[in-house]
Amino acid sequence: MPKDSGIGASSKRREDVRFLTGAGNYTDDINVHGQTYVHFLRSDIAHGRIKSLDTSTAEAMPGVVKVFTGKDFEGVGGMPCGWEVTDKHGAPMQEPPHPILAQGKVRHVGDPIAAVVADSLEQARDAAEAIDVDIEELPAVIDMKAAAQDGATLVHDDLKNNVCYDWQLGETDDAKVNEVFANAAHVTTLDLVNNRLVANPMEPRVAVGEYKRGTDEYTLFTTSQNPHVIRLLMCAFVLGLPEHKVRVVAPDVGGGFGTKIFHYAEEAFCTFAAKACNRPVKWTSSRSEAFMSDAHGRDHVSKIELALDADNNFIGLRTNTFANLGAYLSTFSSSVPTWLHGTLMAGNYKTPVIQVNVKAMFTNTVPVDAYRGAGRPEATYQLERVVDKAARELGVDPIALRRQNFITQFPYDTPVALTYDTGNYNGTMDKLEAAADLAGFAARRAQSETKGKLRGLGINCYIEACGIAPSNIVGMLGARAGLYDAATVRVNATGSISVMVGAHSHGQGHETAFPQVVADMIGIDESMIEIVHGDTSKIPFGMGTYGSRSLAVCGSAMVKATEKVIDKAKKIAAHLLEASEADIELKDGQFSVAGTDKSVAWGDVTLTAYVPHNYPLEVEPGLEETAFYDPANFTFPSGAYACEVEVDPETGKVSIEAFTAADDFGNIVNPMIVDGQVHGGIGQGIGQALLENCAYDENGQLLSASFMDYAMPRADDVPFYGVDHSSQTPCTHNPLGVKGCGEAGAIGSPPAVVNAVLDALNSGGKAVDHIDMPVSPSRVWAAMNG
Amino acid sequence: MQLSDSRVIAAPRSKVWDSLLSAEVLKECVPGCQEMTGSIEDGFEATVVQKVGPVKATFKGVVSLSDLVALESVKLSGEGKGGAAGFAKGAADVTLSDAPEGTLLTYEVDARVGGKLAQLGGRVIDGVARKMADQFFENFQNAVEPQDASQPETSDEGEAGDEKKGWFKRVLGG
Numbered sequence: 001m002p003k004d005s006g007i008g009a010s011s012k013r014r015e016d017v018r019f020l021t022g023a024g025n026y027t028d029d030i031n032v033h034g035q036t037y038v039h040f041l042r043s044d045i046a047h048g049r050i051k052s053l054d055t056s057t058a059e060a061m062p063g064v065v066k067v068f069t070g071k072d073f074e075g076v077g078g079m080p081c082g083w084e085v086t087d088k089h090g091a092p093m094q095e096p097p098h099p100i101l102a103q104g105k106v107r108h109v110g111d112p113i114a115a116v117v118a119d120s121l122e123q124a125r126d127a128a129e130a131i132d133v134d135i136e137e138l139p140a141v142i143d144m145k146a147a148a149q150d151g152a153t154l155v156h157d158d159l160k161n162n163v164c165y166d167w168q169l170g171e172t173d174d175a176k177v178n179e180v181f182a183n184a185a186h187v188t189t190l191d192l193v194n195n196r197l198v199a200n201p202m203e204p205r206v207a208v209g210e211y212k213r214g215t216d217e218y219t220l221f222t223t224s225q226n227p228h229v230i231r232l233l234m235c236a237f238v239l240g241l242p243e244h245k246v247r248v249v250a251p252d253v254g255g256g257f258g259t260k261i262f263h264y265a266e267e268a269f270c271t272f273a274a275k276a277c278n279r280p281v282k283w284t285s286s287r288s289e290a291f292m293s294d295a296h297g298r299d300h301v302s303k304i305e306l307a308l309d310a311d312n313n314f315i316g317l318r319t320n321t322f323a324n325l326g327a328y329l330s331t332f333s334s335s336v337p338t339w340l341h342g343t344l345m346a347g348n349y350k351t352p353v354i355q356v357n358v359k360a361m362f363t364n365t366v367p368v369d370a371y372r373g374a375g376r377p378e379a380t381y382q383l384e385r386v387v388d389k390a391a392r393e394l395g396v397d398p399i400a401l402r403r404q405n406f407i408t409q410f411p412y413d414t415p416v417a418l419t420y421d422t423g424n425y426n427g428t429m430d431k432l433e434a435a436a437d438l439a440g441f442a443a444r445r446a447q448s449e450t451k452g453k454l455r456g457l458g459i460n461c462y463i464e465a466c467g468i469a470p471s472n473i474v475g476m477l478g479a480r481a482g483l484y485d486a487a488t489v490r491v492n493a494t495g496s497i498s499v500m501v502g503a504h505s506h507g508q509g510h511e512t513a514f515p516q517v518v519a520d521m522i523g524i525d526e527s528m529i530e531i532v533h534g535d536t537s538k539i540p541f542g543m544g545t546y547g548s549r550s551l552a553v554c555g556s557a558m559v560k561a562t563e564k565v566i567d568k569a570k571k572i573a574a575h576l577l578e579a580s581e582a583d584i585e586l587k588d589g590q591f592s593v594a595g596t597d598k599s600v601a602w603g604d605v606t607l608t609a610y611v612p613h614n615y616p617l618e619v620e621p622g623l624e625e626t627a628f629y630d631p632a633n634f635t636f637p638s639g640a641y642a643c644e645v646e647v648d649p650e651t652g653k654v655s656i657e658a659f660t661a662a663d664d665f666g667n668i669v670n671p672m673i674v675d676g677q678v679h680g681g682i683g684q685g686i687g688q689a690l691l692e693n694c695a696y697d698e699n700g701q702l703l704s705a706s707f708m709d710y711a712m713p714r715a716d717d718v719p720f721y722g723v724d725h726s727s728q729t730p731c732t733h734n735p736l737g738v739k740g741c742g743e744a745g746a747i748g749s750p751p752a753v754v755n756a757v758l759d760a761l762n763s764g765g766k767a768v769d770h771i772d773m774p775v776s777p778s779r780v781w782a783a784m785n786g
Numbered sequence: 787m788q789l790s791d792s793r794v795i796a797a798p799r800s801k802v803w804d805s806l807l808s809a810e811v812l813k814e815c816v817p818g819c820q821e822m823t824g825s826i827e828d829g830f831e832a833t834v835v836q837k838v839g840p841v842k843a844t845f846k847g848v849v850s851l852s853d854l855v856a857l858e859s860v861k862l863s864g865e866g867k868g869g870a871a872g873f874a875k876g877a878a879d880v881t882l883s884d885a886p887e888g889t890l891l892t893y894e895v896d897a898r899v900g901g902k903l904a905q906l907g908g909r910v911i912d913g914v915a916r917k918m919a920d921q922f923f924e925n926f927q928n929a930v931e932p933q934d935a936s937q938p939e940t941s942d943e944g945e946a947g948d949e950k951k952g953w954f955k956r957v958l959g960g
Contacts, residue, residue, distance in 0.1 A: 044872045044873060044900045044901025045873075045900055109905075128870075129869040129870060288905060288906075291905065292905070695908075697904070699900070701899070701900050701905070702904065702905050703904055703905065703908035705902075705906065706905060706906050708840075708906065708909070709905075709906075709909060
């Protein structure tokens with residue numbers, strides 16, 4: 001029987017009441033008395049030197065409060081990068097400055113040159129058109145391989161070349177890797193592109209900066225997944241403000257997908273300008289602006305080689321990847337193609353020798369950073385595509401080849417720096433085979449053939465490292481931040497509870513799922529618990545939400561704080577019941593003395609804590625506890641996915657007929673929310689596989705900057721999903737045994753879709769090895785017709 | 787994008803050449819041209835209204851003539867800034883030669899757009915550039931050939947109904 005409350009119950013998302021009735025409070029809903037509006041003048045060329053910049057006409061236009069240029073920001077810092085990657089020769093990455101407004105040069109279409117603050121948005125826009133800027137156009141650096149050539153035009157004049165770092169993980173001895181490949185019975189090689197994506201959350205980015213002269217206090221309202229991270233970066237590295245004078249609020253946020261993790265120039269601008277203008281300053285991104293100023297995702301070009309012995313055991317893996325960082329280092333961009341990517345190249349397999357090589361490139365494009373999965377989808381795509389190609393070349397069943405090479409003993413130390421604590425890949429594959437009815441595929445294929453369609457089955461396995469992360473480990477790897485989280489459990493006198501959490505909810509359902517945990521621990525109704533998040537003036541210092549970490553890390557902090565509350569409440573209950581604390585048990589919201597019928601209710605104890613008339617002298621009044629939690633390891637969700645497609649051989653059109661996901665997320669708090677997270681992730685993965693592509697021309701013009709050209713998945717592009725998460729190996733090192741589910745769908749689905757399309761084509765006698773994403777009808781048709 | 791084409795103009799080479807260098811003729815022939823001032827020697831300043839896909843804008847820019855080889859060839863270059871709409875640049879290498887029916891005019895056009903024009907109009911830019919080049923040389927042919935040619939259409943502004951204008955305004959944020 002499914003539970004109807006607490007851990008394991010599909011409690012309905014309480015936040016949906018406001019989201020679905022138009023009662024949410026998003027950043028753009030926030031308007032501050034006297035506010036002004038800023039419009040950014042952005043570069044419409046990819047690379048150029050600013051020869052002159054004259055704002056005098058604009059400054060004299062109606063309603064204009066002030067026009068800012070790079071000069072106004074010479075006294076403050078630039079946008080920081082939060083992760084220093086060390087290259088394979090031991091040198092730190094090349095880290096060019098990232099100014100708030102252009103200093104002398106523009107480096108991508110969308111790079112902000114000037115900002116007009118005016119009484120109205122229309123006045124700001126009109127005045128921006130009157131800014132006279134003369135830019136000498138320079139050759140644009142767009143292609144990553146060309147950017148790596150000696151003598152290539154430099155994106156940053158002060159760097160020695162366009163390579164941010166040349167990084168390596170795994171086996172460092174090239175000779176040893178070469179020997180493995182030389183002795184292999186079979187080597188499968190694949191060149192592929194992981195297409196550049198734009199996250200496109202439904203809500204564009206917004207920032208409102210406010211400054212109060214009387215108290216010298218700043219408030220920034222912003223669309224962020226991590227308000228404390230923004231406050232720390234902005235105060236310590238950009239504007240040099242004391243943290244205690246700055247409040248950052250991220251209210252309801254309409255989707256993040258990683259792109260709202262980063263500290264953006266517009267946030268620092270609005271905070272800075274609010275003081276400079278002595279009026280609040282608001283910026284709301286248009287959709288066009290979002291395409292050229294939100295950090296993009298993916299954009300890897302890779303070669304992957306898999307070596308197998310005569311028995312089809314994987315004996316070696318080597319990858320060479322060019323990763324596009326864009327024109328500047330975004331907040332966590334350097335970590336994505338390295339520690340969030342190379343470490344996952346073992347996948348679910350016991351390949352003994354692995355070497356990962358990554359060259360990260362500066363180009364005249366929008367900065368690239370984490371997008372749902374962040375490095376892990378790129379790793380999984382390479383690995384699962386090459387495994388699939390190997391199976392086809394060897395004429396073996398792709399599931400059998402995977403099973404043969406699965407890791408089966410845990411804990412398992414990979415050759416690429418991780419220790420998987422637990423997993424059951426064969427068990428999860430069993431669940432997939434049953435849930436997807438793979439035994440019935442042949443009949444479904446025959447049925448499709450009667451309609452003139454080619455049906456294909458694509459299999460994919462994935463592993464991800466979530467719940468980031470142990471601070472001491474990431475610190476050694478170059479992170480300039482700790483990755484713990486925090487929660488404060490504040491029990492009110494009448495027994496209701498406010499839980500202030502460092503995680504931020506922007507679609508994940510924390511406001512519903514987190515109370516389920518606390519309710520279960522105390523034995524009270526979920527409705528007595530409220531989650532508070534997103535405001536640095538209310539919550540403890542937490543690192544926010546990304547990398548499927550909220551429940552595993554912040555949820556663990558919440559459990560620890562709740563345990564402290566319960567311990568203290570037991571002392572009070574013991575006093576009230578005139579019993580020994582050791583004999584007090586808490587069940588269903590009642591404290592009782594073991595072996596007796598004496599009990600006192602939760603609400604009586606909480607009231608006593610705040611009205612301590614009859615109270616133990618050695619115990620402080622009140623009932624409020626905070627805990628910080630730093631994880632001992634990453635968590636390792638894993639899964640097996642099956643995608644069935646039909647390809648129309650006349651047009652190359654691919655339709656997804658079935659998609660089944662079997663995931664091992666460890667323990668699950670709210671199965672319905674987990675289903676929804678998986679659905680959304682698969683939808684985004686299907687978008688990447690079939691539809692989405694961020695395209696630049698050779699001059700660095702962004703060609704896909706609206707929904708006319710950037711194809712987002714729509715309802716009729718995706719099937720009804722089958723989701724099974726009954727394969728559960730609980731995480732061994734956090735108190736809830738949870739692993740994280742937010743990114744799995746986006747990681748596991750693209751290779752499943754592409755593998756399915758290739759299976760379909762090959763079943764129809766078309767010997768096609770690979771098609772790059774998005775697998776559009778024209779690409780499929782071209783591949784089929786040679 | 788690049789495109790090339792040719793057309794035969796029923797007029798002697800000297801007349802075609804003179805027309806190519808005439809400010810009045812150029813103004814008449816540049817599609818969407820509202821205003822043009824200047825001279826062959828110093829170049830022209832022009833105001834051109836054009837629509838690319840959903841983006842319609844007024845471009846202010848310069849048109850210049852270079853690489854003049856009398857009666858043989860000339861390069862027409864233009865660059866316009868459309869404010870929030872972005873920019874357009876183009877050059878046409880025009881070559882004249884004798885043909886039985888008059889003069890063979892051959893042209894090679896190289897055109898580029900940037901900013902919002904590229905972002906929103908990228909899909910249709912090739913077609914628009916081709917149409918503009920065709921229109922320019924058709925206007926030119928009509929202007930040069932001594933006949934009862936109908937008045938050249940200077941822009942397709944009339945096609946843009948209120949609904950389209952509304953859409954455009956929204957794209958550019960009013």
